[in-house]
Amino acid sequence: MLSRRAQKLKTSPTLFLVAKAKELQAQGHDVISLTVGEPDWPTYPCSVEAGITAIKNGITKYTPAQGTIELRKAIIQRTKSDLNQDYTVQEVAVTSGAKFAIFAALQVLCDPDDEVIIHSPYWVSYPTMVELADGIPRIVTCHEKDSFKITAEALEKNINEKTKAFLFCSPSNPTGFVYTKEELQKIATVLLKHPRVHIISDDMYHRLMFDGSVRAPHILDVAPELKSRTIVINGGSKAYSMTGWRIGWAIGPQKIIQALGDYASQSTGAPSSISQAAVLVALQSAENEIKETNITLKNRLAAAMREFKSIPQFKVFEPQGAFYLWVDISSVNGKYYQGQKLESSQDFGKILLEKFFVATVPGEEFGNPGFLRLSFAIETKRMIEAIGRIKSLVDQLTIG
Numbered sequence: 001m002l003s004r005r006a007q008k009l010k011t012s013p014t015l016f017l018v019a020k021a022k023e024l025q026a027q028g029h030d031v032i033s034l035t036v037g038e039p040d041w042p043t044y045p046c047s048v049e050a051g052i053t054a055i056k057n058g059i060t061k062y063t064p065a066q067g068t069i070e071l072r073k074a075i076i077q078r079t080k081s082d083l084n085q086d087y088t089v090q091e092v093a094v095t096s097g098a099k100f101a102i103f104a105a106l107q108v109l110c111d112p113d114d115e116v117i118i119h120s121p122y123w124v125s126y127p128t129m130v131e132l133a134d135g136i137p138r139i140v141t142c143h144e145k146d147s148f149k150i151t152a153e154a155l156e157k158n159i160n161e162k163t164k165a166f167l168f169c170s171p172s173n174p175t176g177f178v179y180t181k182e183e184l185q186k187i188a189t190v191l192l193k194h195p196r197v198h199i200i201s202d203d204m205y206h207r208l209m210f211d212g213s214v215r216a217p218h219i220l221d222v223a224p225e226l227k228s229r230t231i232v233i234n235g236g237s238k239a240y241s242m243t244g245w246r247i248g249w250a251i252g253p254q255k256i257i258q259a260l261g262d263y264a265s266q267s268t269g270a271p272s273s274i275s276q277a278a279v280l281v282a283l284q285s286a287e288n289e290i291k292e293t294n295i296t297l298k299n300r301l302a303a304a305m306r307e308f309k310s311i312p313q314f315k316v317f318e319p320q321g322a323f324y325l326w327v328d329i330s331s332v333n334g335k336y337y338q339g340q341k342l343e344s345s346q347d348f349g350k351i352l353l354e355k356f357f358v359a360t361v362p363g364e365e366f367g368n369p370g371f372l373r374l375s376f377a378i379e380t381k382r383m384i385e386a387i388g389r390i391k392s393l394v395d396q397l398t399i400g
């Protein structure tokens, strides 16, 4: 009954965990969720006010499908000060969330069987998005020794005549690792040899950095020559804590952006006029808030890292940006909890949720079994309580 396209949609195993967490909460259990990919702090007051003002002033109608000229200009200014790159309004398309910007970019780039290089661990949606564009996700597994980042050698090995694009994000969801300028330089050197390959740079977390820098290094810093085939993705969701406002954008070569805008105009239509007005103000006046956010996240991270020292069976990889902890829990495989053998990180996640009321996302979701992703966009007290419960489970595991 369903189309082949619909059959490509994989039901996420996390959905089970999320549904289960809700069920347990409804039964009155004190569930701590470390699954969410969103900030726990409110949208900054300047954007909230701008949203309310937009409603009151009747900014409640369709806008151009590619977004208002005012917001596109604000995005251009922001991108100029962040990346030091110049763009025109024709090279910016505002979309209903950054997820749709990536989705639409793949739709307008891929022909059937074109390959898109993605490296694992990857953000959960990338492979399916490529498949829905009739492309083939070419997954390159990355290793701990490379901080779970793709090396220039691995990238080069995986480029062939079918390669249409290389899609990556830095800081990474799920690891929080950031590509250095040197690594980007090597990657750029490979990409410069392959002019057919487009680059989709997902910058969703690039303002959330713990080393005091304003943003993560960028491929265009080291190779501005790639600009004519790079699509930069960003949005309001993470740094501006505006996940529910659903505003993202794609910036890049006019021809691709025009097609992406046309694709959006025939599918979602224009993004919310109210949200666009609110994001515009965020882009212009939330710099101090972002600084404070980074300090808060850094403190939360330090507390979580300290707490995890009490679980030497796990290896926690300290992130440089975003708000996720990537934890190697492979040492629990083959152990038992009350007679039940643990075969995977999913098994661990299930017991952790059902018996200890802590929800996490197993590594299988990101293409890397043996790991867990934990969001630390949560109050430190709750995070510490959650890690304590994880320790209780680990302490109760037996070898037979």
Ligand SMILES: Cc1ncc(COP(=O)(O)O)c(C=O)c1O
Binding pocket: 037, 096, 097, 098, 099, 100, 123, 169, 173, 202, 204, 235, 236, 237, 243, 246, 247, 248
């Ligand atoms: C890596 C990455 N890219 C893109 C997005 C999409 O963000 P949104 O659609 O909320 O703007 C997310 C959200 O979780 C993400 O983690």
